[in-house]
Amino acid sequence: MAAAQASAPPPLLVDKVRFGWGGGRPALNGCSLRLPRPGLWMLVGSNGSGKSTLLRLIAGLLSSESGRITATSKPALVFQNPDHQLLLPSCGSDLQLGMPAGLSHEQRQARVELALERVGLSGMALRPIHTLSGGQKQRLAIAGALAGDAGLLLLDEPTALLDPTSQQEVLQLIRRLCSRSEAPLTALWITHRLEELDLCDGAVVMEKGQIGPWQPGPDLRRRLTPLPQGRAKR
Numbered sequence: 001m002a003a004a005q006a007s008a009p010p011p012l013l014v015d016k017v018r019f020g021w022g023g024g025r026p027a028l029n030g031c032s033l034r035l036p037r038p039g040l041w042m043l044v045g046s047n048g049s050g051k052s053t054l055l056r057l058i059a060g061l062l063s064s065e066s067g068r069i070t071a072t073s074k075p076a077l078v079f080q081n082p083d084h085q086l087l088l089p090s091c092g093s094d095l096q097l098g099m100p101a102g103l104s105h106e107q108r109q110a111r112v113e114l115a116l117e118r119v120g121l122s123g124m125a126l127r128p129i130h131t132l133s134g135g136q137k138q139r140l141a142i143a144g145a146l147a148g149d150a151g152l153l154l155l156d157e158p159t160a161l162l163d164p165t166s167q168q169e170v171l172q173l174i175r176r177l178c179s180r181s182e183a184p185l186t187a188l189w190i191t192h193r194l195e196e197l198d199l200c201d202g203a204v205v206m207e208k209g210q211i212g213p214w215q216p217g218p219d220l221r222r223r224l225t226p227l228p229q230g231r232a233k234r
Ligand SMILES: Nc1ncnc2c1ncn2[C@@H]1O[C@H](COP(=O)(O)OP(=O)(O)OP(=O)(O)O)[C@@H](O)[C@H]1O
Pocket: 021, 027, 045, 046, 047, 048, 049, 050, 051, 052, 053, 054
């Protein structure tokens, strides 16, 4: 089993990708990243370093000028603001939107129930989306990825608008989905909330369109957390 995993292709490989929005420095400048196995992987970096652009390229919303992106499963984006991606009025109808074609009515209903159960929203298929809390909406967006058979979740600051309780719920949900024994998912999670780094399987820093080496999340959090005023670094 371990040997099989060692020889399995990485869930995501980004190889020397270049992309510019036009004018000035390219947003991605020979950017490479290898997610070694399923799990929760985090990406941090200052504003404008190219993180969101990279996720859009991996999701196929943009095309690179050069380089290569290879994923072993279907990618799905989860944005900071779930209102930007939940389109239909009820939870169930929204989940059906991303499902593969050719499913029977019963199969679609079963997928809706299963996806809702997996994110802790059982029985909410008929609930109007506008009655959900911010954290519930974000979990519904994740259910949409599950209902559409995505195996690679691309999360762009998914907790930035959430209170601490909802933040933890979403983080723990993704952690569970990425560490389950059967068909674990792979998540690439962008964050500016450094405490989240403690829960990842590894973290990288992006700077000026390029990505550095993998580091343990807690080590990176300690390095990036500003010291309280008046305390010198030892
Ligand atoms: N739609 C766009 N049109 C033109 N330029 C863009 C567009 N989106 C991003 N850029 C530029 O690409 C560069 C990288 O932006 P990107 O949004 O990927 O950074 P980021 O790391 O996600 O930043 P943040 O932490 O603020 O979300 C920036 O210089 C930005 O101005």
